[in-house]
Amino acid sequence: MAAARRQGGGGHWGAAGMPAEKALNFGPSARRLAGRLAPERLGVIAVLVLGVISVTLNVIGPKILGTATDLIFAGVIGKQLPPGVSAEQAAAAARAAGNDTTANVILGQNVVPGVGIDFAALSRVLLGVIVIYLGAAVFGYLQGYLLNGIVQRTVYTLRRDVEDKLNRLPLRYFDGQQRGEVLSRVTNDIDNVSQSLQQTMSQLLTSLLTVVGVLLMMFLVSPLLSVIALVTIPLSLLVTRAIAKRSQKQFVAQWRHTGALNGQIEEAFTGHELVRVFGRREQVEAAFTAKNEELFEAGFRAQFISGIIMPSMMFIGNLNYVAVAVIGGLRVASGSMSLGDVQAFIQYSRQFTQPLTQAASMANLLQSGVASAERVFELLDAPEQTPDPDVPAVRTERRGRVAFEHVAFRYLPDAPLIEDLSLTVEPGQTVAIVGPTGAGKTTLVNLILRFYELDSGRITLDGVDIAAMTRADLRSGIGMVLQDAWLFGGTIRDNIAYGNPSASEEQLLAAARATYVDRFVRSLPDGYDTVIDEEGSNVSAGEKQLITIARAFLSDPSLLILDEATSSVDTRTEVLVQRAMAALRSDRTSFVIAHRLSTIRDANLILVMDSGRIVEQGTHDELLAARGAYYALYNAQFAAAAATPE
Template sequence: MTTAKPAAGRGTALRLLGTMRPDWARISAMALLAIVSNATLVIIPSLLGDATDAIVDGIRGGGVDFAAVNRFLLWAAVLAVLSGTSTVAQGRLTATVVQRMAFRLRERTNVTLSRLPLSYFDTQSRGDLLSRTTNDIDNVSQSVQQTASLLLTSVFLFIGSLVMMLRISLLLTVVALVVLPVTVWAAKALARRAKPQFAQQWKATGALGGHLEDVYTGHDLVTAFGRWGQAREKFTAYNDDVRTAAAGAQFRAGLVAPALTFLGNVGFVLIAVVGGVRVAGGALTIGSLQAFIQYVLRFNQPISLIASLIGPIQSALASAERVFELHDADPQRPDPEHPQRPATITGRVVFTDVSFRYVPDRPLIDDLSLTVQPGQTVAIVGPTGAGKTTLVNLLLRFYDTDAGTIAVDGVDITDMTRDDLRRRIGMVLQDTWLYGGTIADNIAYGRPAATREEVVAAATAVHADHLIRTLPEGYDTVLDSEADGLSAGERQLITIARAFLVEPAILVLDEATSAVDTRTEMLVQQGLAALREGRTSFVIAHRLSTIRDADVILVMEAGSIVEQGSHAELIEAGGAYARLHAAQFTASPAASEA
């Protein structure tokens, strides 16, 4: 494992650098500014050493050449200003490059999420996905922002200082380099131990985010069942995992700087001793030793800087690996290069020998065949887990079949683009989804170019216009993402109007009235009746009273159609449907009479 981690880290680092490739011109300018900044910076100690020597020589010779001293000091001041200006410009460019990199990471993440199959989201925590798309990308950008300029500065300062040290004294330079191999080994060894801890830290952060998302999304249920105590316990456990991993990572990364400082001090003592002897022997001037000591400080400074960046670098690599892991997830099967389109749109749907399973060793649907004629209403009933919703998920290509074909208007849906297929299908689900915006915007969600008149006409057709106009701002009433100001039935009518506006050839109603009361259900059913008129409809329902007028009722058990026919035919047959009907209606005399 210890050999695989650095390799993975290098690959991640190179890939992260690859995301900056579009900004190569800015990066080149950053490097040039870093060279200018550090070249001027490393010349300053030499000028100060020359000034010192001029003063010492003047004192020994009976007169100090202050004009020469002032000249050296003036040049040092000019170079200091130039170095500072270059550093500021470099910082500005660095911020631009890093934020553009973060922008591209977020953009790529958004594209990736839109191309992933539904099966991927079935196996991932939403909180962890949110953490990867927000926390991890923010951590990458902040860490790279923190390290990019310092790394460039450290590299050029190290090289420049080394050149100037060699120029002053080869012997003292060799002494300074004695501890360098030990320093590099210590930094690599400590960094290797810190990286798994940072990976664990961000994994634990994702788990904590998933728990918080679950708890606060289900706030009402947690409160109703009195589970806040258990929720707090789980939060404490997740939070403790984050704390433990973060503390371990920071501690291991924090060991690098003290270790390198100690090794640098050892080298500094050796240089002071040897340099003192050289000055005493006349082989080196005081000014040269002064300059060399400053260069040694600058020589060690990059090493200390890099040591202090070990933590942010490892943290950034850990987060980048999580982001790239998301980017590398297998996308859904691409649309055909030469897609087909039905010659006419009628809504005819044919399932032929369809087989599908979510888990390879757990069969769900096997060899299912079904023909639905244009304009028919097909109701699908059966116990939980029978495959009712899976059937319409396959029709919408949320999942692809393992075997068999599904054809719409004579064309295999795998030969169509997903957008073309889904434009022909309208959906009304049990869980109403409304987003923050006006009611008119929510109705027009599937057809943004619709006019206000078309939006109103759709709402009127499904009997939602009256209730919308009773709201304070009518169609311009602004909803939050939860639409708390509306009842379940009102929210459902808005989603029905949304489906009506797109004028689908095929309609899917998945438990569309199960969450409303009986009186509201009557209003919703009127809307659904208007919506189903002239369209092929698939209705998934547990309330059998809502599907008595369906053209065909399919009874599914264990992924197979065990019965099909009209309501009267299935009741007379006395099979699975009759048993379901009896179970729902014999308990209520009024319902039985109905």
């Protein structure tokens, strides 16, 4: 596999793991992200309705509170005037005394001379305000509850689609990607999309509705002051757009560096033993420090630049507040506006700039979320493996006959690997594949499993073209054991049963005994219930390999693929496993990739590969007698072993 991946051009430390650098196409990505909400359209409509009701109640509040202010102010002024006169007479007396401003206030505030504050009317107004704000809070709570469910279901669907996509991606995609980079898109980026939607959707929706509602109320109260307040909007938009444009590229860089750093960390900790053995800790730490510094700089620039938006908007909002306060005070003094209307308008001007400021503060979160969404969409848009046929072919018998018919395959268009390969393996035969590194041994079995698609020719299994079968049907009859044993966190029983979850306890134990797993499991305190950690560090390398072999045998396949399956077991255990495999090979076709030629003496057919071609084939004795490539490999291996100093 290592050779295959090298030819495929994908190394873990290679530049192929880095996503392409390009500016985020914000508009299309944002619209596509919004399109993910389409299945929740009824919920979104309900959220909009609840938001409109909540905002409407909130924007009515200041106007009614202005009425309360007018009642208080009129009562205070009226108490100071002599009773029994009309407001016009009191105003005329004030003008006669040279107090034109007082006269204007008396006429403009509906003052009743000699009458103080009407507490009954004031109580009714304040009670109404309480009811209004309470209703706004209730509807706002319902809106938030519904919106939370919509966002979480949307992200759930996105995460499910990504998982499904990963299962449809060809092996070529993963050959050219760092595992940490893929994991970053599946975990970090989706989590960031979730947080961004959760924090911005409610805030932006409420802010936009508030802006519309407040704007209507502002024009209702005072068109002149409304025009003055609106002068600051173009300035706010220009400032926000200029800052957001500069910060967007930094957010793209931030998440790109995050993915690269995750890949670096994942590789360093996966191979931490080798890092220590070869004394590369300082180099790994230096590489981490350099990449971490790049992430720090990109993150700092992104957050700093986007963070300028909110204080800039607050400054513009304060300028607007000063203008409204001054001009509103002059209009009260002239009697053209009541004090309550000025108070309400100041509240509205604050409510008008506040949602704009909040929307601006959400801009960095929104940009970050869309940047992550684009990275997820890039994964979702990656070319998929060839789909299964609509009407798949089905094997009528499962004997394990495999035939290669003029097969050609290459990882890169200009680098031929396998050309015009024809081969027939009869049921029950054991075929050993040998050859130097990069000869195409693992590629050959990967083609049988359809991990890669052929360039030309075809492969048949029991007379059926594997390209006409579904991958699930094809692989259900194949058992595979790799050189690198893979175990998941769980018990030994769970790991063996992974090959056939419906197998009975007797079948599981039979497979374990046949592969000599039972020998060491019986010595463990918890037996088959021994929990294996995610790294498998509580069992030896040979024991892990035996468990994977037991897993493959439990699946009862018609075709076995063993890729250096005994490389991690000791010599004595290897002999036992070889005997077990010989007993279980009955009516099964077996492909064995081996470097130790002593382990394949009994193979029915040995294929010697070089540069993707079969240069020799025959039994062990026949190939030795031919004194060709196999003879050279065999003698070179044992000569090297004999020449090794003690």
